[in-house]
Amino acid sequence: MKYQRIKGTFDILPDESPKWIHLEKVVREVMRRFNYSEVRPPLFEMTELFARGIGEGTDLVSKEMFTFTDMGGRSLTLRPEATASVVRAYIEESLGKQAPLTKVFYIGPMFRQEKPQKGRQRQFHQFGAEAIGAADPRIDAEIIAISVQILQECGIEKYEVAINSVATPEIRARHRVELLKYIEPRAADLSAVDREKITRNPLRLFDSKEKSTREIMLDAPLLSKFYDDAVNRDFEIVMAALEKLGVPFVVDPRLVRGLDYYTRTAFEVRSSLLGAQDALSGGGRYDLLVAELGGDPTPAVGFAAGMERTLLAMEATGFKGLEASLLDLFIVAVNEDERREALTLAGRLREAGISVDLDFLGRSQKAQMKEAARQRARFAILVFSDDLATQQYTIKNLASGEQERLPYAGLMRVIVSV
Numbered sequence: 001m002k003y004q005r006i007k008g009t010f011d012i013l014p015d016e017s018p019k020w021i022h023l024e025k026v027v028r029e030v031m032r033r034f035n036y037s038e039v040r041p042p043l044f045e046m047t048e049l050f051a052r053g054i055g056e057g058t059d060l061v062s063k064e065m066f067t068f069t070d071m072g073g074r075s076l077t078l079r080p081e082a083t084a085s086v087v088r089a090y091i092e093e094s095l096g097k098q099a100p101l102t103k104v105f106y107i108g109p110m111f112r113q114e115k116p117q118k119g120r121q122r123q124f125h126q127f128g129a130e131a132i133g134a135a136d137p138r139i140d141a142e143i144i145a146i147s148v149q150i151l152q153e154c155g156i157e158k159y160e161v162a163i164n165s166v167a168t169p170e171i172r173a174r175h176r177v178e179l180l181k182y183i184e185p186r187a188a189d190l191s192a193v194d195r196e197k198i199t200r201n202p203l204r205l206f207d208s209k210e211k212s213t214r215e216i217m218l219d220a221p222l223l224s225k226f227y228d229d230a231v232n233r234d235f236e237i238v239m240a241a242l243e244k245l246g247v248p249f250v251v252d253p254r255l256v257r258g259l260d261y262y263t264r265t266a267f268e269v270r271s272s273l274l275g276a277q278d279a280l281s282g283g284g285r286y287d288l289l290v291a292e293l294g295g296d297p298t299p300a301v302g303f304a305a306g307m308e309r310t311l312l313a314m315e316a317t318g319f320k321g322l323e324a325s326l327l328d329l330f331i332v333a334v335n336e337d338e339r340r341e342a343l344t345l346a347g348r349l350r351e352a353g354i355s356v357d358l359d360f361l362g363r364s365q366k367a368q369m370k371e372a373a374r375q376r377a378r379f380a381i382l383v384f385s386d387d388l389a390t391q392q393y394t395i396k397n398l399a400s401g402e403q404e405r406l407p408y409a410g411l412m413r414v415i416v417s418v
């Protein structure tokens with residue numbers, strides 16, 4: 001039996017992990033500046049949480065969740081996103097009582113049973129932020145600004161921020177009536193997949209990838225025609241705040257999201273550096289979700305970004321990845337006495353903050369020197385039995401070839417001076 005990774009999953013190998021660590025560092029630094037604190041919710045939850053939170057009628061819930069039954073017969077699901085989990089934790093842990101506004105962020109894997117392709121996996125990673133407790137539309141702009149700030153600090157310049165207001169359920173219901181009046185006579189011209197959306201969520205026809213549907217939707221009544229004064233006013237405030245924060249954006253009245261919980265502001269950041277899956281991040285306001293999941297009515301807004309896609313965009317921008325941090329030194333020891341001394345020496349050096357490796361494969365001196373070079377160690381320390389009595393070591397600078405015989409204190413001086 002030859003084991004293989006599951007379709008749509010990837011190993012992040014030693015060569016790639018420095019890029020991930022770099023991206024995570026940028027995320028944590030930007031979140032610190034905006035005063036968001038890290039949370040780490042569990043990777044699985046009750047299935048019902050996602051079904052209620054994200055919406056039974058969405059593709060995500062109806063087709064894409066990894067759901068299983070535990071030994072107690074409960075239906076559990078690997079999280080397809082983190083907003084529902086954060087809101088569950090917010091309610092369960094009464095975070096709203098501890099602070100009037102909860103600002104949190106997360107970094108971690110998500111799971112969706114989608115058809116894998118470039119930029120679309122079954123296990124992928126997101127970083128995201130949620131601000132729970134404020135109805136002020138200016139915080140919507142803050143959320144968008146965070147996602148843009150992270151992209152900029154990753155060196156990504158080619159992207160577009162598209163925003164829209166998806167209004168309220170009442171406004172969407174009024175719009176739906178008009179939209180259906182327009183669509184139903186044209187239903188025969190839609191593909192089978194899109195025809196199914198007519199009953200489930202006709203708004204999603206606006207982001208269809210099918211050419212025929214796109215043409216039909218060009219003249220479809222837009223949701224924006226149905227906005228009331230409050231929705232219009234909030235949307236204006238978001239746009240003015242984005243201008244103040246220096247975030248360029250376009251209004252896309254056809255932007256709809258794949259999750260049901262959104263109200264008012266919805267946004268996406270897209271990049272031409274990516275292929276068909278061009279959304280780097282997305283989010284928006286979800287004022288009804290906390291109450292929907294059993295909490296007191298509490299306004300909230302947030303976003304999440306795909307980390308694989310962010311890394312793809314960084315690579316397309318010319319980011320080559322970072323060098324794995326170099327090894328400080330490799331200790332070369334051959335016989336038993338030397339190997340014992342090597343272990344003690346490695347311990348002392350590591351305690352002093354130096355990165356040290358040594359041979360565990362019984363290799364010859366020559367082979368160990370080759371290994372030190374392969375690992376691009378800065379120094380090799382050769383331990384010789386003859387020097388043990390006087391506690392001397394031979395240190396070789398592998399870049400210059402310079403070599404010296406020194407006691408421990410001397411070694412430290414040489415290592416820290418380079």
Ligand code: HAM
Nearest residue numbers: 081083119120121124279280281282283302303304306
């Ligand atoms: P989402 O738009 O479903 O929103 O996902 C956000 C981002 O995750 C996408 O823009 C994309 O970059 C990445 N992504 C999604 N699915 C995949 C996949 N299969 N493979 C690779 N990357 C993927 C949410 O998840 C919401 N929870 C965002 C949010 C937070 N809204 C409010 N707060």
